[in-house]
Amino acid sequence: MRFNKLDLNLLVALDALLSERSISRAAERVHLSQSAMSNALARLREYFNDDLLVQVGRKMEQTPRAEGLANAVRDVLVRIEATVSTQPAFVPADSTREFRLLVSDYTLMTLMPHVLARVYDAAPNIRIDLRPQVAHPERALERADADLLIIPREYCSDAHPAETLLDEQFCCVLWDRATLASTPLTRESYLDAGHIVVLPGQGQPALEDWFVQRLGVSRRVEVTTYSFAASPQLVVGTQRIARVHRRLATLAQRRDPIVIRDVPLPMPAMHQTVQWHKHRTADAGLAWLREQLRLAVITMDDIASCGAHPQ
Template identity: 45%
Template structure:
């Protein structure tokens, strides 16, 4: 099918090429031969009168014009999917839909069990795919790889709508036989201690440093880093280190590990955990149902 002399089938190829920046990887993703995708790239270059992707050494780099097209092409495909391809009605008890949700392991530990309980009560037959935490999760939303993000309000995109699900405070956990377990945890003790922190792949600083630590002029001495919030409490066992984690997670982990929970020795704003979805999916009945299930789960979770 052609629209203003452009074969619209080429839009999918263009989106994949600009995302993967590789003919081989793009062909694998589209289940087509590299030669066929290379031919599609040639036709796209001719139509747009631009290389779109330029070979530099062993890599293919996006041209400035291609970079400008990238978001617009992705948005066009998202719009087609949300307005034409998604079924107009959503029946929770009779659906084979798979919802892809980006969220941290903290969220999977303290919130998702309540969500799945609500899903079961509604006898919903949808399946859920929870995606690993990465830097710049909005790229997954833009590419249509995630239906929803569950992230702190500090990291929501201004380009897309969101709902606040619940609020969370922070606490410190230490090994209950450590020196730090004795007496009050002061700001000085906190600053002088070693810290175990979580950092998503590709990030030089974690959420706590980016959001709060600089406000109190605290430069934590990092003893260890991990990719998992849920592993933080275990990593302080047998040490004099501290893990600063979400309060709900701290209390849950204290039931399984020999930990003592201290309040933070300084005040910080509560974390607001949000659900965010693509602006073109605002009327998606499946996502509307799921967002309502999120809110019901948050109410069941309580404070």
């Protein structure tokens, strides 16, 4: 099929080329031979009268023309995919669908066990692909690499719908034999301590670190890690302090010799949010899964309130 003399099949090849910036990886992505993808690139260059991709050292880079095309082509393909693949009804018990969720290890440890239990009970043949947090998560939606993002509201894109799943407070964790564990935690003692700081998503600052920067204070960072879940365990055997999501800290306290203290700084809550592509709002399967997320939050907090240890 052609539109304005362009073979529309070439749009799929163009999207893969601009996303992968590699002829071999683009060919693999759309199940073509490398020679067929090279031929597609040649035809695209001829149609647009532009190189689209140019070799710069060992990498291929987009030309300005290609940069202008990339988002528009991806948007068209996502819209077509959503229209074609969306079923008028979704029957969980009969479904064999795979859902791809982008989550942090905070969500992985706290919420996802409850989500998976609910999904398994209602739809045992559904597959869940849990993918790690990345920088610029909205790109995973727009490239169709993820069906849902579970991220703080501050990281959501204004271009796509989202809804808040839960509010989360931050707290401090210390080894239960640390000096600060047996004394009041003041602003001064907190800022003087050595800190463990999380840099998730390819080294980008975590939300709580962003909050601290806005307060205009600095900490003595002695350890950085990519894992929220590891932070409580990493303070054990040291005088260091880590600031952690309270639900995660409460889970860790059942396993590790730590104490939990309030943060002696004004810290706003984190609003954990689920976001999806604007063209997939009518997707009945995603609507069902979003409902499972909301119900799993209720289950998680009910269980925590029944089994919580007094602080």
